Amino acid sequence: MSMLVVNDLAVSYGNINAVQGVSFRVEPGELVALIGANGAGKSSTLNCLAGLLPAKRGDVQLQGQSLNRVPAHDRVAHGMALVPEGRGIFSRLTVLENLQMGAYRRDDKSVVRQELTQVFEMFPRLQERRDQLAGTLSGGEQQMVAIGRALMTKPQLLLLDEPSMGLAPLLVEQIFATVATVAKSGVAILLVEQNAQLALQLSQRAYVMENGRITLEGDSAGLLQDVRVRQAYLGE
């Protein structure tokens, strides 16, 4: 069974149709990239999947279960987590409290404690700063908090919205290495990125979005060689 199946999903803000009927899927354990220019509708798609934006039409299924009527705060319990654009950390909570918020819906305390240790192993910087207010961290550290916090929800599908945004190249590499590690652990990932090169190198499959529609799809390796992709997104 597919992890995520999206069928003819449309999202609009008033009269503006941000997403005009997109269909795609993510298989278990797969890392899928959704690339495209600014304003193509990538973030709207992710926010709609997470339940933050209402769908105008279309169907979203997570592991065969329809999410159409599930409110945003219950989608986490179904195994889906979103790391939103701009990170959305709780700046006046400590790093530890931010991570604990990820486990808000979980009652398996001992497992949660283990996973907290794992997150700190993955991001030693956060261990050092666990009692610091998250708003005082650097951009890269905040992104680590956002990813760590999403992992604390124990997701089966992780939605990542522009994790590289505003970060120095060295940090981007580090964040992407982390994403790769998470993917290897078996979590399915849908990665939205403007940095098409990196996203295509990291993912197995990819979708290209333009003006609210999916215009290209296929193996990431193939898309990396595709003339249209190279011209539009890889600056050739």
Place this chain on the structure above:
Amino acid sequence: MDIFVQQLFNGIILGSIYALIALGYTMVYGILGLINFAHGEVVMIGAMVTITLLRILVEMNTGLPAAALVALAITTALPLCALLGFTLERVAYRPLRNAPRLSPLITAIGLSIILQNLAMIIWGRNYAPFPPILDTTPWKILGAAITPLQVVIVILAVAIMAGLWLLIGRTRKGRAMRAVAQNPNAARLMGVNVDGIISLTFVLGSSLGCIAGVMVAANYGQAHATMGFMLGLKAFAAAVLGGIGNLAGAMIGGLLLGLIESFGAGYIGDLTGGFLGSQYQDVFAFLVLILVLVFRPSGLMGERVAERA
């Protein structure tokens, strides 16, 4: 010296009550950015309901000690006030969640007037006396008088505030409340039912308000349908003084305002050579409000943590 100690006691008593009410304002503001001007009326209804219940209990001649009667009356009034706060949010504020900020503000003022008039219809226009069952023989401490009731008021207020502090600072629900106040959408992504947390905030604030209302009524020996108006405004001033949205700020602001008022009222006669008397007590709260808004709009504790991109 006697007057100084007396005003100090009065200020602490008054201040701890203001603090309890100010917490209701500040919690709702912190989470919704809304000044719930109907909060003072919840305080009043807490007082009125408790007095009504106490009168019935006293007439029943149960033989229970006075403290037990008061406790019994409060345990009935408390859920009523909590329900009232819950309902106000559900019926009046939630439909306006995405409206311009002025709309819920006007609604709040409207609710305040409706509740005041409703209370007058139910309880009449006269003062409702608090049944004289509590021991009001004052103790003399450092030349100043304080009644056992007043000591209980201060201890209870401090205990309740400590409890609230732990609830919000240490528990999962409290953490969720702070998270919702900072970023409701991110809280949703963590699985927090934001509407539920907002309801909880109103329930908590209204419960604190109810207890504060009973304290006022017991301390002054009476309650009135319009008492919530001035009390609410003063507690609002206290919340602004401490930094609205900030819990510690509401506690400190409430205490400070109580002290300012009682010292102001105690010494204004001496300072103006008898020209102004203690009936000007109410002026101080609003003087403080104006000064804070002019010189430090974010309040005493209202410092924001730098938020980096």
